[in-house]
Amino acid sequence: MQIPSPVIDRQPLPTHVAIIMDGNGRWAQARGLPRSAGHHRGAEAVRRAVEGARELGVGYLTLYAFSSENWKRPAAEVDDLMGLLRLYLRRELAELDRNEVRVRFIGERRRLPEDIVQLIDEAEALTERNRGLTLVIALNYGSQLEIVRAAQALACEVARGSLLPEDIDETAFRKRLQTADIPDPDVLIRTSGEQRLSNFLLWQAAYAELVFLDILWPDFGKADLAGAIDEFHRRERRYGAVSS
Numbered sequence: 404m405q406i407p408s409p410v411i412d413r414q415p416l417p418t419h420v421a422i423i424m425d426g427n428g429r430w431a432q433a434r435g436l437p438r439s440a441g442h443h444r445g446a447e448a449v450r451r452a453v454e455g456a457r458e459l460g461v462g463y464l465t466l467y468a469f470s471s472e473n474w475k476r477p478a479a480e481v482d483d484l485m486g487l488l489r490l491y492l493r494r495e496l497a498e499l500d501r502n503e504v505r506v507r508f509i510g511e512r513r514r515l516p517e518d519i520v521q522l523i524d525e526a527e528a529l530t531e532r533n534r535g536l537t538l539v540i541a542l543n544y545g546s547q548l549e550i551v552r553a554a555q556a557l558a559c560e561v562a563r564g565s566l567l568p569e570d571i572d573e574t575a576f577r578k579r580l581q582t583a584d585i586p587d588p589d590v591l592i593r594t595s596g597e598q599r600l601s602n603f604l605l606w607q608a609a610y611a612e613l614v615f616l617d618i619l620w621p622d623f624g625k626a627d628l629a630g631a632i633d634e635f636h637r638r639e640r641r642y643g644a645v646s647s
């Protein structure tokens with residue numbers, strides 16, 4: 404199914420769309436429901452986002468599912484979010500695989516429940532050879548720690564004598580990030596009206612077009628994805644140069 408859109412058909416698609424899925428709590432609060440209800444509805448929006456990205460033909464979709472700071476939330480809410488991820492992976496994995504989706508995770512495995520780590524490994528292994536959409540799920544992810552780990556890796560190589568300090572440049576650094584083989588996002592969407600990155604893809608989003616939407620994540624649909632891509636097409640990316 405083609406999503407009707409005035410601009411989308413005429414211009415190249417962004418290779419990589421990244422989304423900060425925010426506003427589940429406020430969605431629930433506005434309805435007098437517990438925050439968990441917002442997270443449940445948020446999982447349905449994830450399905451729509453993945454389907455929309457597939458239908459449009461986007462190469463990479465990165466979803467911020469749980470930040471390294473989200474452990475600060477009440478234990479019951481954290482359990483709920485982990486439970487939803489479990490459910491999502493168990494229910495959707497076969498279908499994702501059928502649709503040629505390659506599933507990848509970024510973030511720290513440390514601190515995640517054992518069975519979730521197993522599910523992650525399983526999902527990555529099962530879909531490794533798929534050549535459709537690459538779905539990157541950022542789970543227990545924090546960009547600052549990712550950058551620190553890259554610096555540590557470089558320092559270790561220098562200490563071992565396998566790398567010269569003067570050979571450390573942007574390319575060398577980028578190769579030590581968890582996203583080493585993933586192109587940088589072209590568009591970064593955040594829902595809920597909040598306008599910040601909250602420790603998401605700080606290095607990688609250097610030249611991403613930022614699209615802030617006022618809608619809350621559980622209300623996100625395919626048309627919102629197409630709308631954000633339209634907005635991306637209206638922007639002029641200059642990368643520090645002058646307009647041509």
Ligand code: IPE
Nearest residue numbers: 424425426427428429468469
């Ligand atoms: C996003 O919605 C889900 C996660 C961060 C995991 P929130 O739970 O942050 O919703 P708000 O921001 O409180 O509305």
Ligand code: IPE
Nearest residue numbers: 423424425467468469470601
């Ligand atoms: C960012 O949302 C993290 C995810 C969407 C997973 P938060 O709701 O945690 O961010 P802050 O606290 O508003 O910055």
Ligand code: MG
Nearest residue numbers: 425426427428
């Ligand atoms: Mg939030």
